[in-house]
Amino acid sequence: MLLLLAFVACVAETPAEALPDATVVVPLSSEADGAAADTVPVGSEAAGACPEDIYVAQTGYTTDAPVLADPHADVLGAEPLPRQVHLGWTNEPSTSMTLIWRTDFDTLASQVQIGSDAGHLFTLAGASFGLGADTADGRVHEARVCGLTPGTTWSYRVGGEGAWSESHTFTTAPPPGSTEPFVFGVAGDSRGGATVWASILAGMASHGVELRLFTGDAVVQGSRVNEWDDWYDAGVGYFESVPTMTTNGNHEGLAQPYFALSPLPGNEQWYSFDYGNVHFATWNDTVATSADWQEQADWLAADLAASTRPWKVVFHHKAAYSSCRPNGEDANVRNYFVPVSEAGGVQLDLAGHNHNYERTVPLAGGLEVPQVDGVTYVVTAGAGAPLYDNNQGYSYTHVAVEAQHYMVGVVDDDRITMTAYDLAGNVLDVFTLVP
Ligand SMILES: [Fe+2]
Structure with missing residues (x-):
């Protein structure tokens, strides 16, 4: 039986720390504080439009309610460095990306920093939950980013302060209906x-x-x-x-x-x-x-x-x-x-x-x-x-x-x-x- 767990605010945006290479600002759309007053919404989706559900199947595992990264962003376990970082789409491929990675069970930091090619300009909170039947199987972290510009390459890293992954890039899909090969x-x-x-x-x-x-x-x-x-x-x-x-x-x-x-x-x-x-x-x-x-x-x-x-x-x-x-x-x-x-x-x-x-x-x-x-x-x-x-x-x-x-x-x-x-x-x- 699938257990549907509500996950509120899949990409609760927080202001980014200033990063030395943050030279080009391409903000994500945001509904933080009810408005995106000082950012320019980009992409075709409404601001902050990621759906709020994460499926975690089966009972009898270590899975419990997803843990929001904030206020746990500073909780690092013995092996907090993200591994097995991988991508897929839980939302519209042209304007979103969902990122999943693994750590030890005790690491609760579940953040993604993302921006244009020039740097990681925004910090977004994800969620985490236990994997497998034992805490030794570690923790899964998932972050969903919406409001991205179609057909654009984005730079990102995941984890949290003191335990960031290497920087990687992905490219959003072209707009739906695009005839681009x-x-x-x-x-x-x-x-x-x-x-x-x-x-x-x-x-x-x-x-x-x-x-x-x-x-x-x-x-x-x-x-x-x-x-x-x-x-x-x-x-x-x-x-x-x-x-x-x-x-x-x-x-x-x-x-x-x-x-x-x-x-x-x-x-x-x-x-x-x-x-x-x-x-x-x-x-x-x-x-x-x-x-x-x-x-x-x-x-x-x-x-x-x-x-x-x-x-x-x-x-x-x-x-x-x-x-x-x-x-x-x-x-x-x-x-x-x-x-x-x-x-x-x-x-x-x-x-x-x-x-x-x-x-x-x-x-x-x-x-x-x-x-x-x-x-x-x-x-x-x-x-x-x-x-x-x-x-x-x-x-x-x-x-x-x-x-x-x-x-x-x-x-x-x-x-x-x-x-x-x-x-x-x-x-x-x-x-x-x-x-
Ligand atoms: Fe088969």
């Missing part, structure tokens, strides 16, 4: 293969990905904090600057550390977001209750219908179409989501779970159709987990490769070019979609 990465099923996962992150970075999608099964068992340590430690040098949007696989299993460590919107199981001209949506196909199937299908139908973006891409864990055993196709995904995706104008379905690379011909109702009339179904599930044979040879399977791999999507105004690469950078498959 961008590059995204996709991978899935690392599941204990941290070395391969690190190699994939490096490969994606070499292609300049601006966001990552992960199709689930990051770890063997989602409740084991040490496995999440491996996953996030492998991402040091990559996770601090590029957001990663994940989905719940059967191996995450809706475990508390997955929710606690994932900066995702809404209930963190089914959600959507826009990046430029693409609408991305995900669902959870390892459901907590059977009622979730229909609820998610209804949500997806409404979500897709409400989107005016020309591109619609879904990503999730269990494949609707796959020639790969032992896992094969998932009947619930086929029954609940395929009709909705096809009716809702989805061009591309990205799944994991079957440890290989596969691409179908474009399909509608199970039959091959011109690409613009159907959905191309891809399995991208080779980020470190043991590989499976593609041994069924169904007629809808157009390409199948048993290899560790990742994908890079290049979104242009009039096409998306998807390329699958192996770890050596060889092209396994390339195809183009038009809207």
